[in-house]
Amino acid sequence: xxxxxxxxxxxxxxxxxxxxxxxxxxxxxxxxxxxxxxxxxxxxxxxxxxxxxxxxxxxxxxxxxxxxxxxxxxxxxxxxxxxxxxxxxxxxxxxxxxxxxxxxxxxxxxxxxxxxxxxxxxxxxxxxxxxxxxxxxxxxxxxxxxxxxxxxxxxxxxxxxxxxxxxxxxxxxxxxxxxxxxxxxxxxxxxxxxxxxxxxxxxxxxxxxxxxxxxxxxxxxxxxxxxxxxxxxxxxxxxxxxxxxxxxxxxxxxxxxxxxxxxxxxxxxxxxxxxxxxxxxxxxxxxxxxxxxxxxxxxxxxxxxxxxxxxxxxxxxxxxxxxxxxxxxxxxxxx
Amino acid sequence: xxxxxxxxxxxxxxxxxxxxxxxxxxxxxxxxxxxxxxxxxxxxxxxxxxxxxxxxxxxxxxxxxxxxxxxxxxxxxxxxxxxxxxxxxxxxxxxxxxxxxxxxxxxxxxxxxxxxxxxxxxxxxxxxxxxxxxxxxxxxxxxxxxxxxxxxxxxxxxxxxxxxxxxxxxxxxxxxxxxxxxxxxxxxxxxxxxxxxxxxxxxxxxxxxxxxxxxxxxxxxxxxxxxxxxxxxxxxxxxxxxxxxxxxxxxxxxxxxxxxxxxxxxxxxxxxxxxxxxxxxxxxxxxxxxxxxxxxxxxxxxxxxxxxxxxxxxxxxxxxxxxxxxxxxxxxxxxxxxxxxxxxxxxxxxxxxxxxxxxxxxxxxxxxxxxxxxxxxxxxxxxxxxxxxxxxxxxxxxxxxxxxxxxxxxxxxxxxxxxxxxxxxxxxxxxxxxxxxxxxxxxxxxxxxxxxxxxxxxxxxxxxxxxxxxxxx
Numbered sequence: 001x002x003x004x005x006x007x008x009x010x011x012x013x014x015x016x017x018x019x020x021x022x023x024x025x026x027x028x029x030x031x032x033x034x035x036x037x038x039x040x041x042x043x044x045x046x047x048x049x050x051x052x053x054x055x056x057x058x059x060x061x062x063x064x065x066x067x068x069x070x071x072x073x074x075x076x077x078x079x080x081x082x083x084x085x086x087x088x089x090x091x092x093x094x095x096x097x098x099x100x101x102x103x104x105x106x107x108x109x110x111x112x113x114x115x116x117x118x119x120x121x122x123x124x125x126x127x128x129x130x131x132x133x134x135x136x137x138x139x140x141x142x143x144x145x146x147x148x149x150x151x152x153x154x155x156x157x158x159x160x161x162x163x164x165x166x167x168x169x170x171x172x173x174x175x176x177x178x179x180x181x182x183x184x185x186x187x188x189x190x191x192x193x194x195x196x197x198x199x200x201x202x203x204x205x206x207x208x209x210x211x212x213x214x215x216x217x218x219x220x221x222x223x224x225x226x227x228x229x230x231x232x233x234x235x236x237x238x239x240x241x242x243x244x245x246x247x248x249x250x251x252x253x254x255x256x257x258x259x260x261x262x263x264x265x266x267x268x269x270x271x272x273x274x275x276x277x278x279x280x281x282x283x284x285x286x287x288x289x290x291x292x293x294x295x296x297x298x299x300x301x302x303x304x305x306x307x308x309x310x311x312x313x314x315x316x317x318x319x320x321x322x323x324x325x326x327x328x329x330x331x332x333x334x335x
Numbered sequence: 336x337x338x339x340x341x342x343x344x345x346x347x348x349x350x351x352x353x354x355x356x357x358x359x360x361x362x363x364x365x366x367x368x369x370x371x372x373x374x375x376x377x378x379x380x381x382x383x384x385x386x387x388x389x390x391x392x393x394x395x396x397x398x399x400x401x402x403x404x405x406x407x408x409x410x411x412x413x414x415x416x417x418x419x420x421x422x423x424x425x426x427x428x429x430x431x432x433x434x435x436x437x438x439x440x441x442x443x444x445x446x447x448x449x450x451x452x453x454x455x456x457x458x459x460x461x462x463x464x465x466x467x468x469x470x471x472x473x474x475x476x477x478x479x480x481x482x483x484x485x486x487x488x489x490x491x492x493x494x495x496x497x498x499x500x501x502x503x504x505x506x507x508x509x510x511x512x513x514x515x516x517x518x519x520x521x522x523x524x525x526x527x528x529x530x531x532x533x534x535x536x537x538x539x540x541x542x543x544x545x546x547x548x549x550x551x552x553x554x555x556x557x558x559x560x561x562x563x564x565x566x567x568x569x570x571x572x573x574x575x576x577x578x579x580x581x582x583x584x585x586x587x588x589x590x591x592x593x594x595x596x597x598x599x600x601x602x603x604x605x606x607x608x609x610x611x612x613x614x615x616x617x618x619x620x621x622x623x624x625x626x627x628x629x630x631x632x633x634x635x636x637x638x639x640x641x642x643x644x645x646x647x648x649x650x651x652x653x654x655x656x657x658x659x660x661x662x663x664x665x666x667x668x669x670x671x672x673x674x675x676x677x678x679x680x681x682x683x684x685x686x687x688x689x690x691x692x693x694x695x696x697x698x699x700x701x702x703x704x705x706x707x708x709x710x711x712x713x714x715x716x717x718x719x720x721x722x723x724x725x726x727x728x729x730x731x732x733x734x735x736x737x738x739x740x741x742x743x744x745x746x747x748x749x750x751x752x753x754x755x756x757x758x759x760x761x762x763x764x765x766x767x768x769x770x771x772x773x774x775x776x777x778x779x780x781x782x783x784x785x786x787x788x789x790x791x792x793x794x795x796x797x798x799x800x801x802x803x804x805x806x807x808x
Contacts, residue, residue, distance in 0.1 A: 080736075091414055
């Protein structure tokens with residue numbers, strides 16, 4: 001092979017995970033905003049903004065998981081036992097939330113119960129994803145290509161912080177999305193809710209960054225080595241610029257900028273994360289080449305992925321295009 | 336690092352058994368119904384008889400719920416490979432991972448493109464385009480079956496691989512996919528899915544007939560399902576027999592366990608009809624034997640030799656008590672289904688099929704028979720593979736993650752609660768849809784009011800939003 005297969009697969013999975021976090025981020029975040037919007041009318045509109053796309057969004061998580069299993073089985077078989085209970089929690093949360101999303105539209109007497117399942121399911125799934133992320137960032141001990149830590153390693157202050165961080169991130173994304181997709185009184189109230197969330201997001205990013213840099217020498221060396229520092233410096237600067245941009249957009253009631261800029265912050269944070277750990281797939285010691293399946297597996301799977309992933313991307317983009325614009329309560333036929 | 340204990344291993348096995356058993360119910364229903372729907376739509380296009388169209392609308396709702404439940408419950412299992420079975424993922428993942436990924440890609444391709452048109456596009460695309468979409472969905476479910484069965488069959492009869500640094504690496508993908516047991520297992524499973532769907536359609540129709548609803552749609556569905564069973568059940572028996580002969584060649588210990596056979600008998604092996612295989616005493620107690628029948632069934636000869644369990648080391652024997660009985664449950668269900676299909680044929684003379692209440696009650700009672708046979712069959716083949724996860728290559732105890740019994744036990748409890756709550760609701764909703772039945776025959780003026788596709792956004796494709804019947808009224 002003339003090109004580096006593990007790099008290709010790492011890029012595909014990194015891309016898939018980012019799409020997942022961005023897309024499922026805003027629709028999961030709606031579950032977090034639900035408790036603060038009690039009127040059925042508002043809830044209906046909020047759900048309608050994501051009804052045509054939410055299950056397509058989750059496609060990326062399943063695709064990412066399956067690709068990780070096929071291309072980096074060692075990473076898969078280390079990460080999942082290391083984050084055993086958060087993974088189970090995430091999957092159960094997603095199941096509850098997905099089914100509640102659909103069933104509430106068919107429910108009469110039991111609708112409140114399904115709403116509760118929707119909110120709790122969303123929150124659990126997000127928090128557990130944060131725990132997984134936190135565990136990964138902190139590093140997972142690997143001996144002999146196997147997880148070598150304890151059953152509750154994920155339950156660390158840093159893991160909990162990452163869980164909280166992801167809750168704030170997804171709630172902010174959801175606000176941005178809803179500002180873009182709604183209008184009137186509902187939109188006005190979401191503008192109000194988004195303001196403090198953006199500051200909280202900045203604070204969380206700052207704390208998480210400081211924690212990883214101070215706590216892990218490898219990460220600090222990566223970021224502060226000369227001359228790399230100059231290439232990496234734009235990342236935190238741009239994050240700050242985006243945060244102020246969002247605050248300004250909220251003041252000026254520009255309804256697309258908040259979402260776009262929040263997505264940009266997410267992208268920058270994600271890039272920062274990759275800078276911190278690359279070329280490891282499981283820090284501190286497992287890199288993408290050591291975690292790879294043999295070339296025959298990666299080649300075989302790449303053929304299918306090269307054909308089908310572009311089709312899924314085009315199709316998803318079409319869905320978003322068809323459903324562009326504001327969603328109002330009297331729009332027919334979302335359920 | 337915690338060392339997996341025997342309890343952790345046992346709980347992990349229970350967890351997988353529980354989740355996979357719950358899961359397989361839904362794909363089996365949707366694989367079978369997808370093909371049924373394709374047939375219904377083809378007949379509607381050809382004959383323009385509205386009965387077929389009404390049945391298509393009705394069963395597409397049940398299909399949609401089953402499909403959604405299948406997707407959701409399948410996701411859990413792909414994570415279990417990592418959480419509970421990381422030894423398996425890390426050692427054999429290079430072979431099974433790509434096969435699983437192909438299944439996921441197929442499923443998403445199908446879901447992205449054609450499912451939405453099939454479920455919501457009746458008024459939005461032409462009849463031929465719609466029929467094409469339905470055919471693609473039916474084909475897609477079978478392609479998904481293809482990949483999953485390729486992976487599973489490889490675990491039973493592995494080939495085309497090599498060991499490298501303590502890991503299994505793929506050498507020849509054609510050999511891996513088309514491994515010796517694959518054709519038999521694929522056929523057996525696909526036919527089982529058809530039988531599952533047919534028993535549900537027949538039982539649902541019987542229920543409506545018993546309640547006095549005898550309009551054309553109900554009668555047609557009842558008749559079609561019984562015809563299908565009459566054709567498919569005998570084929571399934573032949574395929575099952577061929578599968579058994581294949582298993583005797585490649586997994587002789589499984590066959591010995593299924594038959595409760597301890598000694599290698601010479602001059603013809605008898606068959607234990609019933610009995611209680613005792614793993615400790617190494618004998619089958621209370622056995623009722625038929626001389627030579629074992630040889631006749633498994634070798635198709637009067638005195639062919641079958642190896643007994645004692646010829647395998649103790650640590651290589653599957654649990655005979657379980658597979659002996661799960662196999663007999665499967666075969667028993669098959670025989671009852673054959674009887675049911677034949678009785679239906681007899682009752683067609685003189686049109687008694689739609690009048691004979693005792694028969695309809697029997698069909699209703701047989702509603703779960705397809706699913707019971709399916710589960711019993713899977714229990715037989717999977718338990719029969721033990722103590723191996725990849726037969727002869729990787730032991731189950733070496734495949735489990737380094738996790739504690741507490742972790743697996745906790746997650747098992749959580750999953751049991753979630754499954755009964757969520758998938759229980761799904762099953763309840765499917766039953767409710769079946770109870771409501773297809774729409775009653777309508778006037779020409781009302782024809783256009785059928786709900787499929789009306790008011791649905793153009794690219795909606797979430798299967799669960801297809802049925803609109805309330806769940807709690």
